[in-house]
Amino acid sequence: xxxxxxxxxAPHARALDAVPLFxxxxxxxxxxxxxxxxxxxxxGLLINFLIAAVTALLCEGAVLRLRGRxxxxxxxxxxxxxxxxxxxxxxxxxxPAWIPxxxxxxxxxxxxxxxxxxxxxxxxxxxVGYVFLLVSFPVEMTQWIPPRMGDIDYxxxxxxxxxxxxxxxxxxxxxxxxxxxxxTPLDIVxxxxxxxxxxxxxxxxxxxxxxxxxxxxxxxxxxxxxGLYLLLTGTIRWQIPFALFVGLLxxxxxxxxIDPHHYxxxxxxxxxxASMLGAFFIATDPVxxxxxxxxxxxxxxxxxxxxxxxxxxxxxxxxxxxxVLLMNAAVxxxxxxxxPRIYGRR
Numbered sequence: 001x002x003x004x005x006x007x008x009x010a011p012h013a014r015a016l017d018a019v020p021l022f023x024x025x026x027x028x029x030x031x032x033x034x035x036x037x038x039x040x041x042x043x044g045l046l047i048n049f050l051i052a053a054v055t056a057l058l059c060e061g062a063v064l065r066l067r068g069r070x071x072x073x074x075x076x077x078x079x080x081x082x083x084x085x086x087x088x089x090x091x092x093x094x095x096p097a098w099i100p101x102x103x104x105x106x107x108x109x110x111x112x113x114x115x116x117x118x119x120x121x122x123x124x125x126x127x128v129g130y131v132f133l134l135v136s137f138p139v140e141m142t143q144w145i146p147p148r149m150g151d152i153d154y155x156x157x158x159x160x161x162x163x164x165x166x167x168x169x170x171x172x173x174x175x176x177x178x179x180x181x182x183x184t185p186l187d188i189v190x191x192x193x194x195x196x197x198x199x200x201x202x203x204x205x206x207x208x209x210x211x212x213x214x215x216x217x218x219x220x221x222x223x224x225x226x227g228l229y230l231l232l233t234g235t236i237r238w239q240i241p242f243a244l245f246v247g248l249l250x251x252x253x254x255x256x257x258i259d260p261h262h263y264x265x266x267x268x269x270x271x272x273x274a275s276m277l278g279a280f281f282i283a284t285d286p287v288x289x290x291x292x293x294x295x296x297x298x299x300x301x302x303x304x305x306x307x308x309x310x311x312x313x314x315x316x317x318x319x320x321x322x323x324v325l326l327m328n329a330a331v332x333x334x335x336x337x338x339x340p341r342i343y344g345r346r
Contacts, residue, residue: 022235026085041215087103087104089274092145092181095140103129111124119287124282131322148215188202211268227281237296243301244307289331295338299327302327
């Protein structure tokens with residue numbers, strides 16, 4: 001008789017070439033969303049990514065040299081580029097160059113290397129860098145521009161104009177930051193609901209699409225396609241995205257059903273902000289996420305619920321980064337409680 005043993009997926013050793021392969025897959029999966037983002041919101045994402053990528057590689061190499069470690073393997077594994085890419089997606093397109101430089105330096109030096117490098121960091125490095133910037137520089141972190149849509153007063157910056165603002169802080173004559181930027185759909189809904197406007201009134205604005213923010217929902221769709229690619233290739237597991245969506249949509253559906261005028265619709269939460277990016281690319285970080293099957297479900301559902309709670313009753317329009325960091329801190333306890341039973345023991 002043949003016996004079948006279930007083997008937990010982690011923490012088992014993998015070949016060293018598996019890490020660069022997984023990191024490349026993540027970058028491939030983000031590429032369609034990056035192209036869509038650039039079409040709707042201009043060159044800011046690509047410029048921020050290039051700045052963040054150079055900063056990430058330089059910071060990682062410098063710290064490894066100070067630690068007396070080899071730089072070749074670490075710089076070639078692609079993890080620093082993933083941190084730069086995720087942080088770039090989280091940043092507003094219109095920010096000075098020192099914002100991605102500072103955020104990436106905090107992510108790599110403090111959140112990653114001071115913990116011992118790849119595989120040893122407790123918190124998601126990109127989210128540490130993002131939250132640091134959000135708390136420290138709230139003005140620069142709210143410089144969002146509206147999407148390129150026919151019925152929206154979109155002020156388009158050329159690549160040269162975007163570079164000039166990023167590195168020199170100058171805008172074309174007659175333009176300033178206030179004329180280029182708008183509140184995001186999450187901001188509009190949060191402040192509008194607090195001002196006794198109904199959700200139906202708010203979603204009728206020009207910045208809103210069929211489900212979420214115009215432009216944003218298309219980016220979210222392409223992120224979901226990239227996430228499906230990661231699932232099909234086995235790069236990530238299904239438990240965290242599934243549980244995060246349940247944790248986000250269950251309270252959103254319940255409160256919207258109870259009072260549809262004063263709570264945002266569940267599809268708005270799903271297709272706005274960082275919901276898709278968080279579910280497939282951020283919360284699934286193999287280092288800082290839970291490693292047991294049951295633990296992943298608890299971890300993902302908690303992130304989803306905390307995201308909804310912060311969006312609805314907290315002080316920030318999108319609370320996913322805070323939710324991820326809070327649950328990163330809880331991962332050791334979650335893994336301890338949910339570790340699989342040893343075969344032959346009760």
